[in-house]
Amino acid sequence: MKEQMNIVIAGHVDHGKSTIIGRMLADTKSLPEGKLEQVKANCKLNSKPFEYAFLLDALKDEQAQGITIDSARVFFKTEKRHYIIIDAPGHIEFLKNMVSGASRAEAGLLVIDAYEGIQENSRRHGYMLSMLGIKQIAILVNKMDLVNYDPKVYDAIVKEYREFLAKIDVEPKCFIPVSGREGDNITSSINHMDWYQGDCLLDILDDFEKEKPDFKKPFRFPVQDVYKFTNKKDDRRIVAGNVESGSIKVGTEVVFYPSGKRSRIKSIEGFNIDPKDTAYVGESAGFTLEEQIYVTRGDIMTNAAEIKPEVARRLRLNLFWMGKEPFVKNKDYFLKVGTTKVRCRLEEIHRLINASDLNSIQSEQVNRHDVAECTLQLNKAIAFDTVDQIATTSRFVIVDDYEIVGGGIIKEPLEDKLAWVRDKVILRNYKWEKSIITEDQRAEKYNQKSVMIILTGPQKVGKKEVAKSLEANLFNDGKWVYFLGIGNVLYGVDADIKKQDNAENRQEHLRRLSEVGHLLLDSGMILIVTAVELTQDDLEIIKTTIHPDKIKVVWVGDELTTDVSFDAKVPGLMDVDESVVKLKTILQDNGFIYKPW
Amino acid sequence: MDHLEQLENKSIYILREAYANFKNLCMLWSIGKDSTVLLWLARKAFFSHVPIPLVHIDTAYKIPEMIEYRDKLAMEWSLTMIYGQNEEALKAKRTFPDGNADRITCCRLLKTEALVNTLNGAGKRYRLNLETGKYEVDTNTEPYTGVIVGARADEEGSRSKERYFSPRDQESIWDIGDQPPEFWNQYKTDFAPGTHVRVHPLLDWTELNIWEYIKRENIPTVSLYYNQGEGKRYRSLGCYPCTFPVESDAQNVDEIIEELKTGKFANIAERSGRAQDKDDGGGLETLRRDGYM
Numbered sequence: 001m002k003e004q005m006n007i008v009i010a011g012h013v014d015h016g017k018s019t020i021i022g023r024m025l026a027d028t029k030s031l032p033e034g035k036l037e038q039v040k041a042n043c044k045l046n047s048k049p050f051e052y053a054f055l056l057d058a059l060k061d062e063q064a065q066g067i068t069i070d071s072a073r074v075f076f077k078t079e080k081r082h083y084i085i086i087d088a089p090g091h092i093e094f095l096k097n098m099v100s101g102a103s104r105a106e107a108g109l110l111v112i113d114a115y116e117g118i119q120e121n122s123r124r125h126g127y128m129l130s131m132l133g134i135k136q137i138a139i140l141v142n143k144m145d146l147v148n149y150d151p152k153v154y155d156a157i158v159k160e161y162r163e164f165l166a167k168i169d170v171e172p173k174c175f176i177p178v179s180g181r182e183g184d185n186i187t188s189s190i191n192h193m194d195w196y197q198g199d200c201l202l203d204i205l206d207d208f209e210k211e212k213p214d215f216k217k218p219f220r221f222p223v224q225d226v227y228k229f230t231n232k233k234d235d236r237r238i239v240a241g242n243v244e245s246g247s248i249k250v251g252t253e254v255v256f257y258p259s260g261k262r263s264r265i266k267s268i269e270g271f272n273i274d275p276k277d278t279a280y281v282g283e284s285a286g287f288t289l290e291e292q293i294y295v296t297r298g299d300i301m302t303n304a305a306e307i308k309p310e311v312a313r314r315l316r317l318n319l320f321w322m323g324k325e326p327f328v329k330n331k332d333y334f335l336k337v338g339t340t341k342v343r344c345r346l347e348e349i350h351r352l353i354n355a356s357d358l359n360s361i362q363s364e365q366v367n368r369h370d371v372a373e374c375t376l377q378l379n380k381a382i383a384f385d386t387v388d389q390i391a392t393t394s395r396f397v398i399v400d401d402y403e404i405v406g407g408g409i410i411k412e413p414l415e416d417k418l419a420w421v422r423d424k425v426i427l428r429n430y431k432w433e434k435s436i437i438t439e440d441q442r443a444e445k446y447n448q449k450s451v452m453i454i455l456t457g458p459q460k461v462g463k464k465e466v467a468k469s470l471e472a473n474l475f476n477d478g479k480w481v482y483f484l485g486i487g488n489v490l491y492g493v494d495a496d497i498k499k500q501d502n503a504e505n506r507q508e509h510l511r512r513l514s515e516v517g518h519l520l521l522d523s524g525m526i527l528i529v530t531a532v533e534l535t536q537d538d539l540e541i542i543k544t545t546i547h548p549d550k551i552k553v554v555w556v557g558d559e560l561t562t563d564v565s566f567d568a569k570v571p572g573l574m575d576v577d578e579s580v581v582k583l584k585t586i587l588q589d590n591g592f593i594y595k596p597w
Numbered sequence: 598m599d600h601l602e603q604l605e606n607k608s609i610y611i612l613r614e615a616y617a618n619f620k621n622l623c624m625l626w627s628i629g630k631d632s633t634v635l636l637w638l639a640r641k642a643f644f645s646h647v648p649i650p651l652v653h654i655d656t657a658y659k660i661p662e663m664i665e666y667r668d669k670l671a672m673e674w675s676l677t678m679i680y681g682q683n684e685e686a687l688k689a690k691r692t693f694p695d696g697n698a699d700r701i702t703c704c705r706l707l708k709t710e711a712l713v714n715t716l717n718g719a720g721k722r723y724r725l726n727l728e729t730g731k732y733e734v735d736t737n738t739e740p741y742t743g744v745i746v747g748a749r750a751d752e753e754g755s756r757s758k759e760r761y762f763s764p765r766d767q768e769s770i771w772d773i774g775d776q777p778p779e780f781w782n783q784y785k786t787d788f789a790p791g792t793h794v795r796v797h798p799l800l801d802w803t804e805l806n807i808w809e810y811i812k813r814e815n816i817p818t819v820s821l822y823y824n825q826g827e828g829k830r831y832r833s834l835g836c837y838p839c840t841f842p843v844e845s846d847a848q849n850v851d852e853i854i855e856e857l858k859t860g861k862f863a864n865i866a867e868r869s870g871r872a873q874d875k876d877d878g879g880g881l882e883t884l885r886r887d888g889y890m
């Protein structure tokens with residue numbers, strides 16, 4: 001079977017992309033039988049001049065508007081390989097389509113009208129192609145017939161555009177003077193321009209190289225899902241995803257980030273495949289692990305012997321914005337990197353780059369079609385790579401109101417105030433000596449899932465009363481449950497730091513409390529903790545130490561005195577019984593304990 | 598990794614993304630070769646299981662072999678098999694074969710309307726009971742918010758405009774002019790209440806790729822695709838009053854592949870055997886917008 005290559009064709013509107021593709025299809029006899037004649041006849045019928053571009057306009061209303069509105073694909077083949085030409089519309093309104101088209105391409109063609117010269121989207125598209133990671137780009141200087149095939153016009157455009165590309169570190173493969181309408185340099189280099197010594201477009205296409213997978217890069221496997229089809233009588237617990245980089249062998253020790261948890265590859269799974277012991281980049285694979293650890297979608301599995309990915313909560317990145325609304329501060333968005341999705345906020349815009357002239361501008365917001373370098377703050381740490389390390393795991397999109405509104409590449413991880421806690425957790429997880437009893441087995445045995453319920457609020461609202469009452473109630477139901485007042489750790493676990501009561505020590509108190517909590521949770525227990533007036537910063541420390549899925553925060557009393565975000569609110573002393581009932585309902589609704597029926 | 602493997606891996610990735618992100622997900626199975634390949638890819642993605650219900654729109658005019666084959670595989674592979682149909686239109690005989698509707702209207706009633714109502718739960722859903730082998734009215738009437746479809750970009754003009762994840766609004770309308778961007782392997786997996794998303798894992802496959810994959814994987818297909826000695830075979834399956842076999846001697850997968858590569862079909866569109874495509878130039882496009890696949 002012949003190899004296949006996806007090529008995107010971009011450029012300012014009306015510079016001649018569709019004409020060039022149409023011409024190429026016609027001249028290589030790649031059109032379906034009768035298509036050319038049909039379109040020509042149609043033109044005659046409507047008494048308008050035939051255009052090669054009409055060949056592509058498959059859609060009715062598209063022809064009415066006269067612009068190609070989406071990434072239409074065109075299939076054709078040469079002796080060497082099959083091509084899919086992706087037509088990326090040049091109109092600024094359709095940049096979303098240009099991005100979608102270019103994201104699927106391995107090489108790019110950029111069309112510039114010799115008569116009109118370099119336009120805004122000629123530059124913007126050049127920039128986009130480079131940001132999207134397309135390394136092979138050929139520039140077609142089209143409509144040479146309109147400038148009498150004058151080499152001076154051609155040379156001037158080549159010079160100007162080459163300078164622009166140099167600024168964004170793009171080295172084009174070549175420039176070709178063409179005429180889509182007349183067919184010069186499209187499928188043959190015999191033409192009106194004897195001053196041009198290079199190849200025609202068709203030869204350049206065949207000259208593009210297929211990118212070879214780099215097996216030497218570190219192994220990266222963003223977890224898409226963990227499957228267990230027990231109801232189909234299948235006991236395998238399979239970690240599924242796509243190998244984004246490198247390769248891995250059965251028996252290799254692996255580490256999951258951001259948690260730092262360790263295990264070993266037991267087997268490579270698949271349906272209707274020959275047994276195998278290595279999975280390579282590009283494969284949508286599935287693995288079983290030697291030791292069962294808690295892994296979820298969004299984690300990245302890596303090879304313990306290879307370079308680690310970054311783990312951070314603040315990122316510096318380059319992004320391209322497409323939202324109708326501008327990108328602003330003090331607003332929540334979602335960031336998706338690989339299979340992770342986290343809430344994020346814009347912290348700072350370092351510079352806005354006008355994509356068409358590359359000048360930088362100061363601004364408080366990123367507008368539609370702008371390119372910006374900025375810092376984002378995430379609401380929890382994620383694992384990723386920087387673009388200079390591994391491109392595929394550095395790519396992200398931003399989601400607002402259900403829509404993908406921007407995308408780009410991560411340049412570097414930045415420090416954040418929880419890094420000191422996180423580093424300890426990663427090391428703790430890495431060094432963890434695993435029991436042979438799994439979390440699922442414990443859950444089954446105790447008929448409950450472990451969870452930490454944090455009761456917080458002002459003093460004297462009944463936190464401890466509710467906590468103890470809930471403990472007794474669950475205990476009587478046969479649950480394995482324990483009440484842990486924050487004071488119970490202060491004088492023993494925290495004896496060495498109890499004395500000085502400063503902010504730094506408060507953080508360390510919380511970290512230790514969370515570590516104690518983590519131990520108890522690991523044993524499968526339901527843990528009830530009380531703490532006075534927990535702030536959001538305090539909670540972040542706890543959530544860095546204990547998986548956020550295992551934490552439920554409850555505010556006790558009517559008066560809200562801190563900024564902490566909580567899952568529920570209970571009356572406390574005012575009505576202890578009702579508080580307990582409410583808390584039990586939360587545990588049931590979230591599946592930590594079962595409803596009694 | 599060869600091209601077929603690349604296609605396979607990407608489709609699997611898309612299927613898993615859909616499964617991870619949509620609570621009420623289903624997969625359309627027309628019994629044709631494309632959606633059967635899709636079903637096979639689901640078994641690949643989920644390690645031989647198919648944790649997604651399969652929905653078939655039964656126009657009541659399907660070629661009987663298709664229904665037999667559907668139920669046989671459903672039992673063998675333990676599929677959650679659902680079918681729906683436009684019972685009203687069938688009862689009132691508002692169909693083309695009954696002489697009471699033109700082809701396009703018939704398609705709209707028996708396919709589009711039936712599909713829309715089966716997906717949104719307004720119409721009855723019948724579910725195969727794997728113990729008894731009989732269909733029963735499904736108690737689940739929740740709307741499907743993610744619908745996996747085996748459309749290919751090379752089928753006809755309008756499909757080349759599709760995204761892998763393509764949103765439809767409340768009325769199942771496809772707004773071609775304003776589609777979400779798809780950066781790399783990031784798809785639109787967030788959706789507003791009331792809207793739903795069509796997922797197209799086979800977008801990059803060609804008819805030839807489909808047959809090559811059927812061959813490589815040895816996927817069971819309906820016998821209608823092969824010449825049984827009369828010099829005719831179906832190239833695309835539909836309702837018997839509107840789908841006609843093509844002249845062909847191809848008796849097995851190898852011969853079909855050969856025919857597609859070099860033979861007389863190398864330059865003729867696959868759907869040329871479907872009569873409704875010819876009734877009006879943009880008819881298929883209009884139907885697609887309304888939700889017909």
Ligand SMILES: Nc1nc2c(ncn2[C@@H]2O[C@H](COP(=O)(O)OP(=O)(O)O)[C@@H](O)[C@H]2O)c(=O)[nH]1
Nearest residue numbers: 013014015016017018019053143146179180181
């Ligand atoms: N003279 C001349 N006109 C061209 C050439 N290529 C395209 N055009 C015209 O430029 C216009 C826009 O071309 P089209 O291919 O639709 O541009 P697109 O928007 O980039 O796809 C049409 O009227 C074409 O006929 C060329 O090589 N020479």
